[in-house]
Amino acid sequence: MGKDGKVRPAILFLCLGNICRSPLGEGAARAAFAAAGIDAHIDSAGTGNWHVGHPPDRRAQAEAQRRGIDISGLRARQLVRDDFYRFDLILAADESNLRDALAIRPDDATAELCLMLDLVAGRAGQGVTDPYYGSDEGFAATWEDVAAVASALAARWSTSG
Numbered sequence: 001m002g003k004d005g006k007v008r009p010a011i012l013f014l015c016l017g018n019i020c021r022s023p024l025g026e027g028a029a030r031a032a033f034a035a036a037g038i039d040a041h042i043d044s045a046g047t048g049n050w051h052v053g054h055p056p057d058r059r060a061q062a063e064a065q066r067r068g069i070d071i072s073g074l075r076a077r078q079l080v081r082d083d084f085y086r087f088d089l090i091l092a093a094d095e096s097n098l099r100d101a102l103a104i105r106p107d108d109a110t111a112e113l114c115l116m117l118d119l120v121a122g123r124a125g126q127g128v129t130d131p132y133y134g135s136d137e138g139f140a141a142t143w144e145d146v147a148a149v150a151s152a153l154a155a156r157w158s159t160s161g
């Protein structure tokens with residue numbers, strides 16, 4: 001419960017490394033919920049463990065900073081089974097992340113699991129492209145995608161309370 005008696009949404013952004021897409025999603029969602037005045041628990045994780053403990057990729061940090069959002073303090077962690085009970089919603093960046101998450105999902109999981117862009121009108125079924133091996137422009141495209149997801153989330157909880 002939040003301070004006003006409303007249910008506090010708990011949302012986990014999920015990608016592969018937890019250093020590019022999901023920390024950008026976390027930053028965008030934190031900003032969108034704060035702007036909407038909604039108390040929410042927002043976190044991010046990766047299906048892989050290569051970057052555990054690392055801050056977001058410097059290109060992701062720069063992309064968020066351009067929007068006035070500081071994600072430098074985030075540290076990567078790996079998805080764990082318990083996340084399927086601690087969160088209401090787990091948002092996978094792409095189909096591969098979705099499959100990897102399904103592989104460890106407990107049978108009695110309470111979290112809903114879907115793609116990030118399933119929440120955005122006209123984008124259902126699409127993945128957020130991994131910008132890690134690409135150019136800086138890829139991070140701007142990632143930002144546009146996760147910002148649309150964040151807006152959809154804040155709108156959903158603004159109306160459903």
Ligand code: 4NP
Pocket residue numbers: 015016017018019020021022046050051130131132
């Ligand atoms: P992310 O991007 O899943 O959006 O954080 C990646 C980051 C690192 C790797 C792959 C994707 N990697 O293979 O190290």
